[in-house]
Amino acid sequence: MSLLAFHDVHALYGQARILNGVTFEVGAGERVALVGRNGVGKTTVVNTLCGGTRVAQGRIELRGRPTKDLRGYSAAQNGIAIVLQGRGILPNLTVEENLLLGGATARRGPWTLAKIQELFPILSERRSNPGWALSGGQQQMLAIGRALMANPDLLILDEPSEGLAPVIVDDLAALLVQLGTDGMGILLIEQNISLIHRVAERFYVLSKGSVAESGSLHNVSRDELQGHIAI
Numbered sequence: 239m240s241l242l243a244f245h246d247v248h249a250l251y252g253q254a255r256i257l258n259g260v261t262f263e264v265g266a267g268e269r270v271a272l273v274g275r276n277g278v279g280k281t282t283v284v285n286t287l288c289g290g291t292r293v294a295q296g297r298i299e300l301r302g303r304p305t306k307d308l309r310g311y312s313a314a315q316n317g318i319a320i321v322l323q324g325r326g327i328l329p330n331l332t333v334e335e336n337l338l339l340g341g342a343t344a345r346r347g348p349w350t351l352a353k354i355q356e357l358f359p360i361l362s363e364r365r366s367n368p369g370w371a372l373s374g375g376q377q378q379m380l381a382i383g384r385a386l387m388a389n390p391d392l393l394i395l396d397e398p399s400e401g402l403a404p405v406i407v408d409d410l411a412a413l414l415v416q417l418g419t420d421g422m423g424i425l426l427i428e429q430n431i432s433l434i435h436r437v438a439e440r441f442y443v444l445s446k447g448s449v450a451e452s453g454s455l456h457n458v459s460r461d462e463l464q465g466h467i468a469i
């Protein structure tokens with residue numbers, strides 16, 4: 239089953255057309271990478287899914303149903319959780335309050351506050367600290383923990399490796415592969431070749447507002463992938 243699909247989506251901020259016919263799809267339990275250089279429109283794909291742009295043409299399907307009038311909560315209501323670029327931690331709420339916000343959709347599933355704290359013990363130790371007091375790596379754990387609290391069928395991560403030390407990126411790769419193995423769909427928006435290679439099965443390259451290249455990652459070397467991203 240398709241969880242999320244863009245079909246020839248054209249999207250604008252004001253008069254600025256950023257997406258120029260974007261087509262891609264993520265099926266249940268698939269691990270897919272959306273890659274591309276800075277400024278090609280990757281985050282605009284996420285913003286468009288959340289209703290943050292004007293869609294002039296094309297359609298977006300959630301669970302195979304065409305969805306008009308997207309809002310900030312449309313994705314959440316359809317079992318999609320998003321780890322925003324820059325993490326989107328609420329700095330003046332505590333770690334635990336940030337996590338509880340993620341559970342606001344009250345979807346049932348394996349992830350609870352206790353399970354998240356077991357996965358990331360530091361979030362338990364620091365449960366009463368404000369979000370701003372966390373390190374970058376801890377904020378990324380909190381952002382992922384908050385997303386998992388929604389018990390999503392599809393987890394979207396927008397450049398999660400940004401600003402993380404390599405050893406923490408290794409942990410992130412292992413976690414994403416495990417989540418995928420457990421049946422969660424993953425849409426990994428990234429420029430980190432090593433992370434993409436370890437996590438994703440398929441890729442789409444975004445360039446100049448549309449998908450320039452796509453395919454399986456099994457037979458693509460790191461150099462080839464780097465070449466695609468440089469388009």
Ligand SMILES: Nc1ncnc2c1ncn2[C@@H]1O[C@H](COP(=O)(O)OP(=O)(O)O)[C@@H](O)[C@H]1O
Pocket residue numbers: 251254256274275276277278279280281282283
């Ligand atoms: N809110 C906005 N209003 C107008 N233009 C924007 C806005 N956000 C991003 N842009 C522009 O849209 C283009 C794509 O940005 P973005 O989607 O953030 O790229 P990426 O995530 O691939 O780095 C860039 O040229 C950027 O300057």
Ligand SMILES: [Mg+2]
Pocket residue numbers: 280281282323396397
């Ligand atoms: Mg971005």
